Amino acid sequence: MEKKVVFSGVQPSGGLTIGNYIGAIKNFVDLQEKYNCYYCIVDLHAITVPQIPKDLRKNTLEVLAIYLASGLDPEKCTLFIQSHVDAHVELTWVLNSISYMGQLNRMTQFKEKSKKSEENLNAALFTYPVLMAADILLYQTEFVPVGEDQKQHLELARDLAERFNNRYSETFKIPEPLIQKFGARIMSLQNPENKMSKSDENENSYILILDKPDVIRRKIKRAVTDSIGEVKYNDEQLGIKNLMNIYSVFSGDSIDVIENRYEGLGYGKFKEDVAEVVISGLAPIQKRYDDLMKNKDYLEKVYRQGAEKANYAAIKTLRKVYRKVGFIQR
Numbered sequence: 001m002e003k004k005v006v007f008s009g010v011q012p013s014g015g016l017t018i019g020n021y022i023g024a025i026k027n028f029v030d031l032q033e034k035y036n037c038y039y040c041i042v043d044l045h046a047i048t049v050p051q052i053p054k055d056l057r058k059n060t061l062e063v064l065a066i067y068l069a070s071g072l073d074p075e076k077c078t079l080f081i082q083s084h085v086d087a088h089v090e091l092t093w094v095l096n097s098i099s100y101m102g103q104l105n106r107m108t109q110f111k112e113k114s115k116k117s118e119e120n121l122n123a124a125l126f127t128y129p130v131l132m133a134a135d136i137l138l139y140q141t142e143f144v145p146v147g148e149d150q151k152q153h154l155e156l157a158r159d160l161a162e163r164f165n166n167r168y169s170e171t172f173k174i175p176e177p178l179i180q181k182f183g184a185r186i187m188s189l190q191n192p193e194n195k196m197s198k199s200d201e202n203e204n205s206y207i208l209i210l211d212k213p214d215v216i217r218r219k220i221k222r223a224v225t226d227s228i229g230e231v232k233y234n235d236e237q238l239g240i241k242n243l244m245n246i247y248s249v250f251s252g253d254s255i256d257v258i259e260n261r262y263e264g265l266g267y268g269k270f271k272e273d274v275a276e277v278v279i280s281g282l283a284p285i286q287k288r289y290d291d292l293m294k295n296k297d298y299l300e301k302v303y304r305q306g307a308e309k310a311n312y313a314a315i316k317t318l319r320k321v322y323r324k325v326g327f328i329q330r
């Protein structure tokens, strides 16, 4: 039986955070065993906010190396760079023609990002979710592993697929989100009401996958908590709750075990230990990353082969779409 298709991507818009790792990449690794997975580095998405070209190039390779260092295997899944597969942009145009401005206006990420950059409110930021829908629908994707923050965009992809299918006949699979219950949303260390984000201006708000041990210790020490002073998992103590989630993911210990372990011990010791589990969890990834970055030829081979495989699948869908909307075959 053919394996079901999974698609997901990460933007090379800065160094990746442990939010990206816990909410996305860690999960990608488990899925590659069971599904036909396409994991993309979405550079076309990244330029919806201004990027410095040389940093974008560096960050794109960095995401690929982190994918590999985290355990993604190019023999088991397809790893590629979005701008290497033209069909993403081409399908976006067709989907734009059936997207409603009103629905795009309601996208939380657009509202949040446009607040941050009012003077640079570009059209691509507005149509970002349509490009994301094209990414997903091109591969006849069944499941999309994303963090909770991306659920609304996935809903749009489903709506567009259904709209197209109704208007032009059955063409796209309707994708489902795969959101893990635990660690679906890692929060900012400085403001635990906001999600941890790689483009946050305050670098103390996030931990990067590639942060050195001392930096991790310092950032966790400075993490905003509360004056209650007890390591308890609840919504009155969002900072502590977030650190407990992080501790739990990296150590494998349950929340109950962590609560019991730190009963009566205060935040100092707890924060020190959170830092140590994060450091030792990231160490093997950082080591493999360093080795991979010394081997640019290998990285190039991986993304070239990935693009070839992705192109093959994407063109099949795009041809069908072009035919259905009435474009004459070339």
Ligand code: AQP
Binding pocket: 009, 010, 011, 012, 013, 014, 017, 019, 020, 021, 022, 023, 024, 145, 146, 147, 148, 149, 150, 183, 184, 185, 186, 187, 195, 196, 197, 198, 199, 200
């Ligand atoms: N804080 C988070 N907790 C859990 N999951 C997260 N993801 C991102 N932040 C968290 C998940 O990571 C995947 C890739 O995200 P992305 O880089 O494509 O874009 P994003 O969601 O916009 O992530 P950032 O870090 O906030 O990027 P910027 O700052 O550039 O916008 C997605 O599956 C996402 O859910």
